[in-house]
Amino acid sequence: MPGSHCTKDIQRNISCSTSHPLTQKTHTTTFTLQEFQPLMANPVQQSEHEKSQGEKTDARTPAGPTNLQKTRACLLKGLSYFSGDMPVFGKWMEKQFLLLQLLDWVLRGAAQVMFVNNPLSGLIIFGGLILQNYWWALNGFVGTLFATISALILQQNRGAIAAGLYGYNGILVGLLMAVFSNAGDWYWWLLLPNIFMSMMCPIVSSALASINSRWDLPVFTLPFNILVCLHMVATGHYNHHFPQVLIQPRSELPNITWADIDVAKLFRSVPVGIGQVYGCDNPWTGGIFIIALFISSPITCIHAVLGSAVGMVSGLALAAPFESIYFGLWGYNCVLACIAIGGMFYALTWQVHLLAITCAFFCAYLGSAIANVMSTFGLPACTWPFCLSALTFLLITAETKKIFKLPLAKVTYPEKNLGFFWKLKKQEKMEKREKERKEKEEQQKAIEENLRLNEKEQLRLELERMEEGKTASDESKEQNEDTHTEDPGSEVGQQGTEEEDTNNNLIEVTVTDSV
Amino acid sequence: MPGSHCTKDIQRNISCSTSHPLTQKTHTTTFTLQEFQPLMANPVQQSEHEKSQGEKTDARTPAGPTNLQKTRACLLKGLSYFSGDMPVFGKWMEKQFLLLQLLDWVLRGAAQVMFVNNPLSGLIIFGGLILQNYWWALNGFVGTLFATISALILQQNRGAIAAGLYGYNGILVGLLMAVFSNAGDWYWWLLLPNIFMSMMCPIVSSALASINSRWDLPVFTLPFNILVCLHMVATGHYNHHFPQVLIQPRSELPNITWADIDVAKLFRSVPVGIGQVYGCDNPWTGGIFIIALFISSPITCIHAVLGSAVGMVSGLALAAPFESIYFGLWGYNCVLACIAIGGMFYALTWQVHLLAITCAFFCAYLGSAIANVMSTFGLPACTWPFCLSALTFLLITAETKKIFKLPLAKVTYPEKNLGFFWKLKKQEKMEKREKERKEKEEQQKAIEENLRLNEKEQLRLELERMEEGKTASDESKEQNEDTHTEDPGSEVGQQGTEEEDTNNNLIEVTVTDSV
């Protein structure tokens, strides 16, 4: 049955030609699913010399390990247990009792304010908070706990809860409601609105995520900003139950004499600025936070310090009162903005590093503006400046590959993000090379084919000539000659066109299918 | 022509395999297009015992009708004429004179403020407004009329106009511009900005709908909020032509002594809160509005009362001055938010009911916050708190089926929404069962097939044995034996593989087509 055989072939061809994209897809999925090994080399050196190191590690792997390398590998493995996002600990936790898991989520939530998904950092941060103020730390803990519980009740994504993504707004809500309360410490009634507002966090987060996901943007601390401002402006300074501290707009020229500047306090404002992310003005607390960041991700740590310094400089440039600069109010937004842009949501390159510093300056400007606007309503600036400036800088589209925004689902921590970015680049290069190689091979083949055809042609011509010689000797077979000599050529021609025809048909089918 | 026959079969197979999803689609469309019978049972009992009743009704249908059931059916049919969205009246109206239709649309528009698409409710509501203030009622009527006319001029969707969806912002704009005017009643010049702003309603509605439709959200009363705030802040208190009432931010501690609380006034604040949706402080007007709601949808009515009560409690919790609570200012936003979440845009389940109450509390909090912010600009809170809280709660995404957001095009009134939700659930169950049944059948078939094959195999073995017996008696035909006994088996095998082959091919075609 030649007919049926033919149709089967068509089917095979159809499936072959159209299954190709499928295979490719599977291939990429396989790639993106595979685990990246932690790229956390010796953290002290890495932050500065990362790029060269990363390449060195890659280059070293095929070579045999020496003693020094062995100890180094051991150290790296040891580091990977408590740096980064602690994946080994996270997996171990999955099998534990729910209450223990909840503690892990709360600790991760506490650290997620700084984009750090690490329970150890969270523990250290809680230590810093206790150093600052017991009552504030308690409120922060209650906030994180109830925000996480509320997310569980609302059946939000379990992975996001486990990463602490529903807790960080809770800790900020709890802390800042205590910080801005005018009723003094240990006013137990405050826990009521604290719990209510913390439990609203996942609702507002979920709603904002529905909007921001259209542009593949995170919600940052917007739920915290919304809810704390809501509580403060709903009650206000003149309230019997929950009075807030009095914040009023500036109405006279501040007294700034450059001779009075205190350089020591100015330098101390850098760690204070980092502490102010959690509303703490104790420089030691800020220092502890720096350590917590360093443990998880040195890149984050560097950008945090850089951001705080940029904020301080901006404050001086815009003639802010020295007290507000010393108090770290110019720093905390820039800290967060600089971390977010510098390696967290963009893959870290030199261009992105400069962008992060620009964003920190813009954020400082915006911080002053928003603080002035909010003071009209008796509100603090919260982290609105950070959210707005970071969202603006994440929405930029440029025709360059040096500014690569990571897909939101792939964001982890700067070092791992960088690894993902490098692998992607390497893969692209490989694919490009593969393509070039194939193209070359095809060209080679075409040339060889041409040569072979030429040889055949020559052979045929020789045959003709030989037969012509025959005809000269044998004149009687004249009438058959023409058809005979032309036969092989015409047959080959026919076959060729037929093959081409079927080829065309198959291509047509493929095209129409993909349409 | 076996070849051509074969290709025809392929075509049939292709069309069969790929036309399947089409058929399914058509099926669902058919389902969603079919009319749902009104689910308005005895309204008093239904609001509490709905679920059980609904099931009872379903269960009762196949049984023969008794006398009691007959009268009940009659009653239900009678109720369906003026409850719900009055579909019979609506259809009758379509054939009437345009001016009469316009009156129907205006009445429906008046009721749509409370999400009620019912001209009778609209008529009662206008009655309540006249009881409150003639001048306000006139302004409300003018607003609704011109908003509807403007929508007709702008060639907006006729169905939406007929449902009053372009009128409800108009009535609020007209009413509230009269309420907040400082020029006193019967200041006829006010009709000029009233008509202009009413005619702007469909423009702002259409623009907002373009944005909100991306998240399948309604525009609620946002156009009213925008336009009334626009008018008030554009003119302000110090204006020669259109002065507004003076609203100023709180600047001292209100005098609240719990001994002075008036419990009667506190209870009266519940209907007053419902009246304040239309800016009316007369408790009788609020009572009339409750009746208007009850006629169309008891679930809506219950949630309205519940919302108003929640607002009153929140006011007490946040230490609001008693006068503002008595005046219903804490209630009206919660009323609307509770109606919107409780059965209107979500299908009513216990989880959704609790969500609606949470939303009402959140809305009260937000109401206080927005009122304080707006007072800085001399503005009232309007229904901003309701809009923002309801939109937030409608944007939530959760991994549970108990919180089911209706597609915006399917939203009618809580009872009908519930019917839609139940039918969908029932259909899903049916499909699941059908699937399970089919799977079982297939398993059964496979088992039977196996049994048959086993039987065949045994038969074959017996045959072999018999033939072996033959060979013992007949030694001369030894050389043919092997091939003969193996023949049937190998043939079956070949056929099997061939069948499998064609099957695979067909599957491949299907896959590639669906790609």
Next chain:
Amino acid sequence: MPGSHCTKDIQRNISCSTSHPLTQKTHTTTFTLQEFQPLMANPVQQSEHEKSQGEKTDARTPAGPTNLQKTRACLLKGLSYFSGDMPVFGKWMEKQFLLLQLLDWVLRGAAQVMFVNNPLSGLIIFGGLILQNYWWALNGFVGTLFATISALILQQNRGAIAAGLYGYNGILVGLLMAVFSNAGDWYWWLLLPNIFMSMMCPIVSSALASINSRWDLPVFTLPFNILVCLHMVATGHYNHHFPQVLIQPRSELPNITWADIDVAKLFRSVPVGIGQVYGCDNPWTGGIFIIALFISSPITCIHAVLGSAVGMVSGLALAAPFESIYFGLWGYNCVLACIAIGGMFYALTWQVHLLAITCAFFCAYLGSAIANVMSTFGLPACTWPFCLSALTFLLITAETKKIFKLPLAKVTYPEKNLGFFWKLKKQEKMEKREKERKEKEEQQKAIEENLRLNEKEQLRLELERMEEGKTASDESKEQNEDTHTEDPGSEVGQQGTEEEDTNNNLIEVTVTDSV
């Protein structure tokens, strides 16, 4: 090989049926890519009699040119060199030195504030600015320059940069920061924040474009509004480095006596309003701007004057202090809104013209509202009212073809937009006619086919009758007769069904492919 032939046919049919949409697509692309000839006829007459003229020009083309027409064509060609968006000059510029190109971009950027993409207009506008104030003009130039440079650094779209779309926010930022500075002219430190804010323009533009592009909306002057408000509120009136002028909310009834009105000043407020788009209060500067608009696009010019007049009337209606009306503060937003709606982003029809005037009134109202709100924070209204009102009016969706919103990529200037709209309409008509013609032809064919079939049938019947006649004479061949006479009919029937069958199959394949 009939089988293989058959399969080839199928393939051909598949490709034919599915390649049809492809061909159509290519067709439309070809259409949209082709250049439209400049529709700038004699500008004085055109603005009023455009429609008729445009048609006249089309009608005249096939006729032979007279002397008058020749001079006219020459004039038109000459005009096209410096009116519209000066495409010839633009193309010539592409080959020039980068610094010269940059100057072109800066000039186009200066004119793009009024939606005019024309370097000559930009030059005239800079002349107007110098007439107003040297220092302001310098700041404007610096702003445009650095905004354009920043866009180049960020690797934004080169076409957009060349059209001045990254410069117009820069000129406004530079100008208005100088206008609202309280430090007096020639305060050189101001250039620092000026350069920083100008360089932020492309970042904010890019971010806003990412959002607005979802609704195919332009960003207008939103980046300017955001950045100037940012700078002003971040520093404020009470600042040592960059003090701003003091703006305070109105707190008492303005003194308006209608007897004091100055009609001359009122009329002068129309050009002043146009000048206020760039923050200039000199009526001569406004007059120069009108000329600059007229050169590029008379429609834009007319709408600018109309908008300014509408703003002035609105100011009187809302009882604004006369000084603010004379100062042009009621005009500039309406100017921009009226230009944007009247022919720039909608194709100009009478309905759109009315919509533009409505938008101007709405914009004036909104302007008063926003000015009052912003004054609370010590801010001017900037062009927020224009942005918000124009965006609102561009988001409208209506079920009419008279309000046609141009795709953002197709927007150039009103006259060219109109040409695009007419071509589209003409094409639609042609397609409709073509369709109707085809339908008619098919009907004709069907009728003819019927006639032919009828003739055949009659022939057959005659044959039958003849044969019946035969049978009467020849009785012996009776048994063969029935089968013989029925043969032709049955054969035709069989062929018909077979054809239908294959047709159906082909249709099935087509359907499944398009699924």
